[in-house]
Amino acid sequence: MHIDLNLLPALDALLEERSVSAAAARLHLSQPAMSRTLGRIRDATGDPILVRAGRTMALTPRALALRQEVQAIVQRAHAVFAPERELDLARLERTFTVRCHDALTTALGARLLRAAQEQAPLVKVRLLAEPAGDTDDLRQGRVDLEIGSTEPALPEIRGELVGEDRVVVALRRAHPLARGRLTARRYAEALHVTVSRRGRLRDPIDDALEALGLRRRVVAAAPTCAAAIHFAHESDLVVALPARVCGPIVRALGLGTRPLPLDAPELRIVQLWHQRCEGDKAHAWLRGHTREILRAICRGEA
Helix, strand or coil, rough: CCCCCCCCHHHHHHHHCCCHHHHHHHHCHHHHHHHHHHHHHHHHCCCCEEEEEEEEECCCCHHHHHHHHHHHHHHHHHHHHCCCCCCHHHHHHCEEEECCCCCHHHHHHHHHHHHHHHHHHEEEEECCCCCCCCHHHHHHHCCEEEEEECCCCCCEEEEEEEEEEEEEECCCCHHHHHCCCCCHHHHHHCCEECCCCCCCCCHHHHHHHHHHCCCCCCEECCCCCCHHHHHHHHEEEEEECCCCCCCCHHHHCCEEECCCCCCCEEEEEEEEEEEHHCHHHHHHHHHHHHHHHHHHHCCCCC
16 A cells, blocks of 8 residues: 655644644645645545534544654654754753653652753653553653663663662651561551552562561552552551652651661662664753763662
């Protein structure tokens, strides 16, 4: 099947403007010419793309699903043919999408936004929460940078270890476990809340306890570290979480921490991006700042 790639910029304009006349003006075409192009797009996709909704036009469900992907393809095509030039941060207009765990969002976000405001004032940063399941958003260009603990799962995804953190137990300062020696048995006998975006009531800490012949009582699962920390603040629940990444919110609420009385590996912090961004100077600027900020956090620098 022969595909006319010249239809892509027109489709992008139609999806963005949701109007034949506005899309025509954007591409410096006549309205009849854009109407004919819309007809060709409809033939190629087998979908109306734009439909009448009262006095305006609306995108079809297929068009809505295609919008971000088409925009990313057109932007990448422009990048291919654009002449290479030095990065001018003062004039850079771009929206970066960064996705990470809520604790990392809290620890990283303010510093990253400050760096952007100081160096690249026209840049916008969209911070997204982790999804409940795996996605191909990096591959599809919907996310620029993903920060978590997992290594790249696909050959086209690049990654780097930017730091490590240790697990501690957060609890009220008046909690019984805040006094005396915290043993694995005392820890297991407490009431626990886990942090899981999928609502899981079990994590690797349970495996470590069971290896010692112990079992803890998990009474709740929270979707974010922030929620779990608030639960611990308001009750005798305890929560295991990253010490330095969660340090600011733990201290803000006046909670205390105790070392986890178990052998637990360090938590790895890894940032991932798609290989197409390797030579993108603006993306390299973003990666460099997140790397610098996360390494400072893992060193315990406020």
